[in-house]
Amino acid sequence: xxxxxxxxxxxxxxxxxxxxxxxxxxxxxxxxxxxxxxxxxxxxxxxxxxxxxxxxxxxxxxxxxxxxxxxxxxxxxxxxxxxxxxxxxxxxxxxxxxxxxxxxxxxxxxxxxxxxxxxxxxxxxxxxxxxxxxxxxxxxxxxxxxxxxxxxxxxxxxxxxxxxxxxxxxxxxxxxxxxxxxxxxxxxxxxxxxxxxxxxxxxxxxxxxxxxxxxxxxxxxxxxxxxxxxxxxx
Numbered sequence: 001x002x003x004x005x006x007x008x009x010x011x012x013x014x015x016x017x018x019x020x021x022x023x024x025x026x027x028x029x030x031x032x033x034x035x036x037x038x039x040x041x042x043x044x045x046x047x048x049x050x051x052x053x054x055x056x057x058x059x060x061x062x063x064x065x066x067x068x069x070x071x072x073x074x075x076x077x078x079x080x081x082x083x084x085x086x087x088x089x090x091x092x093x094x095x096x097x098x099x100x101x102x103x104x105x106x107x108x109x110x111x112x113x114x115x116x117x118x119x120x121x122x123x124x125x126x127x128x129x130x131x132x133x134x135x136x137x138x139x140x141x142x143x144x145x146x147x148x149x150x151x152x153x154x155x156x157x158x159x160x161x162x163x164x165x166x167x168x169x170x171x172x173x174x175x176x177x178x179x180x181x182x183x184x185x186x187x188x189x190x191x192x193x194x195x196x197x198x199x200x201x202x203x204x205x206x207x208x209x210x211x212x213x214x215x216x217x218x219x220x221x222x223x224x225x226x227x228x229x230x231x232x233x234x
Contacts, residue, residue, distance in 0.1 A: 001168060002107075002109060002168060002169070002170060002225070002228065003109060003110060003162070003164050003168040003169070004109055004110035004111070004112050004162045004164055004168065004169050004170075005104045005109055005110070005111060005112070005169070005170050005171075005172060006112045006113075006114050006155060006158050006162075006169055006170070006171045006172070006182070006187070007101075007111065007112065007113055007114065007171075007172050008045070008114060008115060008171075008172065008173045008174060008175065008178050009113060009114075009115035009117060009122075010044065010091075010115065010117065010174075011044065011094070011174035011175060011192075011194050011195055012094060012097065012172055012173065012174050012192060012194070012214065013093070013094055013097045013113075013126070013129075013130065014090075014091045014092070014093060014094055014097075014129075015091055015092050015093070015094045015095070015194070016091030017040070017041060017044065017174075017194070017195055018037075019080050019083045019084055019087070019091060020040055020044075020080060021037035021038070021039075021040035021041060022037060022079070022080075022083050023076045023077075023079040023080035023083055024037075024039070024040040024051065024076055025037045025039070025040060026079055027072060027075045027076045027079055028052075028055055028072070028076075031072060032059065032060075033052075033055040033056065033058075033059050033060075034059065035055060038196060038197070041175070041195045041196060041197050042176065042177075042197065042201075043177065044174075044175035044176075044177065044178065044195075045116055045148065045149035045150065045173075045175045045177040045178040045181065046116060046148050046149060046150075046177060047116050047142050047145075047148035048069070048073040048076070048116075048142070049064070049069045049073070050148050052064045052068075052069050052072050052073065053069070056068070090125070093129050093130075094194060094214050095213065095214060095215055096213055096214030096215030096216070096217065096218050097130070097214045098130065099214070099215065099218035100172070100214050100217050100218045100221070101130055101133050103218060103221050105132075105133065110138060110162055110164075111133045111134055111138070112138045112139070112140070112158050112161070112162050112169075113126070113134050113138065113139040113140065113141075114139075114140045114154050114155055114158045114171075115139075115140070115141055115142070116141075116142045116148045116149060116154070117141060117142055118141050118142035118143045122139070122141060123136055123139070137161065138158075138161055138162060139161075140154050140155075140157050140158045140161065144157060145157060149175070149177045149178050149180070149181040150177040150178075150180040150181045150184070151181060151184075152181050152182070152184035152185035153181075154181060155171065155181055155182050155184075155185035155187060156185050159185070159187075166185060166186035166187045167186070167188075167232060169187045169188070170187065170188050170189070170190065170228060171187045171188070171189040171190065172189075172190050172192060172214075172217065173189060173190070173191055173192070173207070174191065174192050174193065174194045174195060174202075175195075176197065176201045176202055176204075176205045177205075179191050179202055179205040179206060179207045180205045180206065183205065183206035183207075188208055188228045188231060188232070189206065189207050189208055190207065190208060190209055190211065190217060190224055191203070191205075191207035191209070191210045191211070192210075192211050192212070192213060192214050192216070192217055193210055193211070193212055193213075194213060194214070199212075208227060208228070208231055209224060209227055
């Protein structure tokens with residue numbers, strides 16, 4: 001029996017990935033770590049330090065020191081905020097996300113947030129855009145885990161916080177590494193391809209179904225529910 005839906009945040013609830021991709025690419029390249037915006041989409045879901053270490057290993061042959069990682073992430077945050085300010089303020093809600101959340105609520109299911117973000121204003125922001133949907137005790141953030149996605153730890157922790165088993169949950173993700181983490185945790189995973197990546201990347205990571213948007217998920221909700229049951233009973 002389905003009891004909860006676990007949601008990623010960036011690229012699922014908020015259309016924030018273009019800003020993150022711009023900021024990562026600009027800052028990392030300036031520090032001698034060549035990065036394209038599409039690389040940010042491919043690495044989405046990692047902790048900030050995890051993303052930085054991927055590129056320092058690639059170009060410097062080592063992990064970033066704690067001081068280097070803190071400075072890079074601090075600068076990335078500054079550039080992201082500048083991007084947001086230049087584009088009308090904070091990232092908008094992802095089109096269709098509200099409709100999906102309402103369907104989940106109407107089914108009597110818990111809504112659980114699983115994000116690599118560690119923003120202090122996270123709960124305030126979620127409540128402002130999606131009032132009544134998320135509670136602090138049902139949130140896993142970058143501050144809660146030792147290992148970020150693609151490690152399954154964030155999703156395993158979400159199951160523990162919700163008091164449920166993997167077969168009682170469903171995940172909504174938009175990133176290949178997030179899909180990998182959810183599948184590794186044994187959870188039925190729906191991918192919404194809201195970025196520029198080839199949908200095959202999401203399918204290859206084990207997503208049960210790949211949809212082009214959150215709107216499509218809302219429109220095909222009953223079909224997805226049936227697919228979940230069919231997979232669990234097959």
